[in-house]
Every structure is written in C-alpha cells, then in structure tokens.
Amino acid sequence: MDKRLEVIDALRGFALLGIIIVNVRFFNEAFAVISLGGLPAEGRVNTTIEVLISIFFEGKFILLFSFLFGLGTWFIYIGASREGASFASRYFKRIAFLWIIGIFHGTFIWYGDILSIYAMVGLILLCLVKRSSSVIFTFAIISTLLIPVILLVFDGSGYSNELTIETDTLISYQEDSAAAYRDGTFSEQQLQRLNDYIGSLLTMVLFVPQILGMFLLGLYVGKRQQGIFTNKKTMKKLAVFGMGLGLPIQVINVIYDHQLLQSVAHFIAAPILMFGYVGCFCLLYRVFPIRGLVAVGRMGFTNYLMQSLLLATLFYGFSLFGEMVTWQTFVISLTVFIVQFLYSSVYMSRFRTGPLESVWRSVYKR
Template identity: 30%
Template sequence: MMKQRLGIIDGIRGFSLIGILMANMLIFQYGIWGMDELEHFKLFAGDEAANIWLKIFVEGSFMPIFMFLFGYSMIKMKEKLEENGGKVKRHFARRFFLLIGLGLLHSTFVWEGDILFSYGCLGLIMMIFLNRKPKTIFIWAVTLLILTSFIGFGNMMETPEEAERIDSYVQKANLIYADGSYSDIKDFRNSGEDPLGLPPAAYLFIILLTPFMLCPLFLFGMYAAKMHWFTQPNEERKRYVRLASILIPIGLLLKSIPYLMPNSIWAGVAEILGAPLLAIGYIFAFALLYAKGVNPVFLKLFENVGRLSMTNYLLQSIICTTIFYGYGIGLFGQIGVLNGILLAISIYGLQVISSHFYLKVWKVGPFEKLMRIGTYLKWSGNSKKKTGTAVAANVQVEKQA
C-alpha cells in the first residue's frame, strides 16, 4: 500500500511540473511584470489565443498542486518521524530553514520567480496544524479559501501613473534581460525597483497577507493525508470521478469569467477562487489514471520526474534563463507565447528522459539529497529508528510541546 501511495503522489507531483513550466515560461520570456504587458513584445499568429488558454487552463492551477502535495507530504513525514522516534518539530524546522536558504540563493543568483523561499516560510507556519484534527484543518482551509478569494473583489484598475511606470519598467527590463551580462541581470533583479511605487505599509500588508493566500491548498493537502486519501486508488475511484467531474468544470468556468465578462466586478473573485478549485480537480483527474489501470510504464515516467521534483524545478530555471537571458542565447521576448508552450513541452520531455536514466543509477536527486541531509543531519539522509519505548516518549513530548 505504501509503495502504491507514494507512486500516486510522485506521479501527481511530476504531472504538476509540466504545468508549472508552461506557466513560468511567460515569466522566463517576459518577466514578472512583462507577462501581462505583451504589447511590448514580438507576438505571432495564435499567441493571443495561446495566452488566454494558459490563463484559463494552466496559470495559477498547477503551482497549487505543488502546495497541496507539500501539505500532504508534511503529514506523511510526521508519521514517519513519529514511527522512528524522531523529533518532529526539530526536523521540520531544519527542513524549512534550508528551503528558505535555497530559495534565497535561487532568487538572488538564478531567477526572480522562485517559490522555495515562500514554501519554507509557510512550512514554518503550517507546523501549528500538524496535530490538529482533520475536521479542524478542513474548516480552516475552506474558510481561508473563501475569504482570500474576495481580495479580487472589484478588480481594481491601474491608475495612469502606475501604467506609465509599469510600461517604463517593462521596456527597461526587456533591454537588460535580452542583452545584459549575468551581473547586469542579477543587479537589476535584486535592485528592489518598484514599478508601482507603493508605500512601505502596502508591502507590509502584502507580506502579512501572502501566507493566508497560500494556506488553503497546503491545508487541503494535510487534510487529504490525515484522511488517508490516495492510498487505495481502486477503492477511491468513485471519489476521484466525483470530485474531478465537479471541480474541473467549475474551475474552468470561474477562470473564464474575466474573459467572458471582463467588466464584471466579480471577475477577480471568480479567477482567484477558480484557480485552486481547478487545481484540486486536476489532482483527482490524474489520480483516476491509477484506478483505471493505465499502463504503469506511462505513469512511471511522471513518477520519476516527481521523485526528482526539486532538482527538475531548479533545472528548469537554469535551462530557461540560459535560453532567454542575454548571458545565454538571448531570446528574451522573441519566440512568442505558443512557441513558449511548445518549448516547455520539449524541455519537460527531456526531463522525463533524463529522470528515467538518472534513477537507474541513483535513488535520490542531488537537491533532494541535500534536503534530506539537512533535515536528518545524517549523510545517509534517513532518520534513525529508535526502540519502542523511545518512540512513545518522543511522540508524547512532541504532542505536549
């Protein structure tokens, strides 16, 4: 059962990486601010339709899958640590601080779209839910999902001054990313230049709000793990069908509202709420493949990518910045949205092949190994099992802490 469960989780994680790469391709090609200002770049036939397709089917709905699995894995790791007599909170604290450090290095020296730093910070917050009951976690998840969705209420428009600053920033970024040296791009990325010109209080509010925006999917993942979902695919098949058939259409409809009714005051709410609902629908749709008896060789390809998820995620950054930035090939803003999607599929295909052959030689990826060493403080990267008495004592101490 454990082997099958891990296969599903790794498979879903590997599946999420293709969507994450396609969505991130907009940032690699145009920058965080430029991805919504495509009029400044060279576009080709079909790019407008491809961009809308990305916004509805992909953007904002694959990264939450990673968040869901992060929460799911936290509970499974907690169970393993308790079984082996490890100190749960200490192990998690080391793991999340290491994740924060990797995220800072990634964002400073490689790419501006890093997620590892946020995951590490949020992981520290999520530790308060480790010993909560499933019902409590579910209530928190639903409540936060609804409340944070209303941040998009009113779909506020940019002021002319903000629009002018953003245009100027995007044009400047276009020149630097396309033609600049590594040091030019790194200095620009870390300059702290703000095209919106918001006051410090606004950024403090954003920093305080961000964990609440990200929490729901983490909590849903923790809930699923505590309820032992994805452990018996054949027995859970009806759940997969029911949730996928409900959540995918609802998610797609909500994410389409900004394009069907662009002037609606509810467009922002619909988009923010639709993204995570679609993500959860995708999770159950992919899990259904395990209950339908799909060729295990096909599923194993996704599992291999998922087992090396951190390594593959960081490699995507290195490969794409080399392709698009001036110190590499310098194709920033040149290939278009549709070709960017095709490039993402090609890169992912190479990662499927490389992951397959890598795991024939090694069992763990280099960055996954680093995380294990930092978590368990052992070169083997594994927790040491203790006697039954020691295990019971440690579990009791953790629950009282």
C-alpha cells in the same frame, strides 16, 4: 512501490509540467509588463495559446504543487514518529534549508522563486500538524477564502477594470528589462533580478493565504484521506465537481473583463479546477500510468530548480529574452520538460532519490 505514493509522485510531476508552461513567460517578458497584464499577443496562434494557458494552467498547478507540499509534510511527520525522532527538529531544518536554497534561487537564478515563500508559510504547519483534522480543515477553508472574501467586501458592487496601460508603456518596460537580461553585464542582470525579486515577493503576499490553505488541505488529506487517490468513486466525484464548476468560471473570466469575476476565478475557481485535475489525473493514471512522471515527481525539488536554471541559461545566457513569441516559449517549455522527463527516468532507475532530495534529506535527518 505503494500505488498511493506512486500516483502522488506522478501528480507532482504533472504539476511541474504545468508550472514550467506558466513560468516560461516570466523569462521572456519583463516582470513589470506581466504585472500589468502582459504584452498583447500577435496572431491567432499566439492568442489561442495564451487563452488556453490562462484557462487551464495559470494559478492551478502552483496550487497543486502547494497541496502536495502539505501532503508531504504529513508523511514527514509520520516518518519521524515511526523512527522516534523529533518532527519539529526535522521539519525546521528542512524548512531552513528550503529557505536558503529559495533565497539563492531568487537572487541569482530567477526572481520568481516560490521556495522561500513555501519555507516561510510552511512554518505555520509546524503549529498545526498535531491538531485535529477538523481544526486543520477549518483553518484551510478560512485561509483559502480570506483574500476572495476581502476582495468581495471591497469590490462587492463589481466593476470592469478601468485601468488601461498603453502598449508603448509596456514596450518601454520590456526594453528596460531587456537592456539588463539580454544585453547587460552580469552585474546589470543581477541588479535587475534583485529588483524583480523584491517586487515578486511583495506581489506574492496577496497569494500567501491561498498557498497556506492548500498546504493545510494537503495536510488534512494526509491525516484523514490518503486513500482517496486510488479510490475510483471519490476521484470521479472530484473530477466532475472540479471540472464542472471550476472550468466554466475560468472560461467566463476570459470572455468578460470584470474585476470581480477575475477575483473569483483566481481565488475560488482556480483551486476548485485544480482538484478537478487531481480527480481526472488519478482516473487516467489507473488505466494509463506514465512512470516517467513518477520519476519527475520524485525529483520535484531538483527539477523545479533545474527548470529555472535551464530557462535562465536560454533566455539570459543566450540572450533570448524578449525575442520569443508565445508559441515559441510554449515549445521551449515542453522541450525542457521532455528533457527532464528523460533524464529523471534514467536517474531514478539507478538511484532512490534525486540529487538535491538526497542532500535535503541528509540535512533534516542529521
């Protein structure tokens, strides 16, 4: 396997690890509760884990996943060109299939689906893939900075977040969701899931420009700089820049409760830190390649959906919703990922692509 492609697949597997560590909370707490900051952690262990997840995981790995989606779009474009096929036709069918699966995922399995968002935002790449690298890069920067600039303009003076929600109110929201997800019938679960799915989609509107920015940066790297992933010097610079600038801002954001700082941490420092992760990961992979992550990454579509299916089974099917504390959900997320690591390694030792990837490929290459 091409070393460049191998490390990209491994990065996708790494992204899925970070995604499940963040997403597991949404299977245990009400969407309304998390939207308002979440239930307070009890005990030093739970508090420490929540702080570490906030600093190192939240909002970083979904950006990495988005970046790799844009990079993958360029590979599809190149493949279509080499085969003399229509990229537009292939890409549109690929996106349409992704949207259908995403809607099904969000409606019937877990309301926090990102695939339908990817499909809708991904259509923009169809208009830009043939543009020059400089144009793509310019649009990427504009899109990435759009929301933080707007927030800085409206909140330029900065102020502490004065919105406080009583714990009793959060508990009430949690109990309402538990009545459906943990104790309710399938139809009651379904009604709650659909309501949460609509709320999740509306919330994600704020993050669409950032997702598009990551798509476009991935497309740019694919078009101009594919070799950077195996370039030791470049990865060192990226690691130092990303970790050196992004990480301190994330730490400061956790220490100080300041709305303006939160905006900077979420929309500026998070992508910077994400690229720091890319640099560190690629450097580590040179000396310690974890082949299992390659298998997980090559089955990225399958594994993303399997994470939701497995967690939904545990928290909704076996009524664990609201019953777990932070350290327990963290252990569950790691356990599920280890299971994925193992079955992906076995499956990819026998087949070239994952099961859903094979179906997806047959659809857009038809």
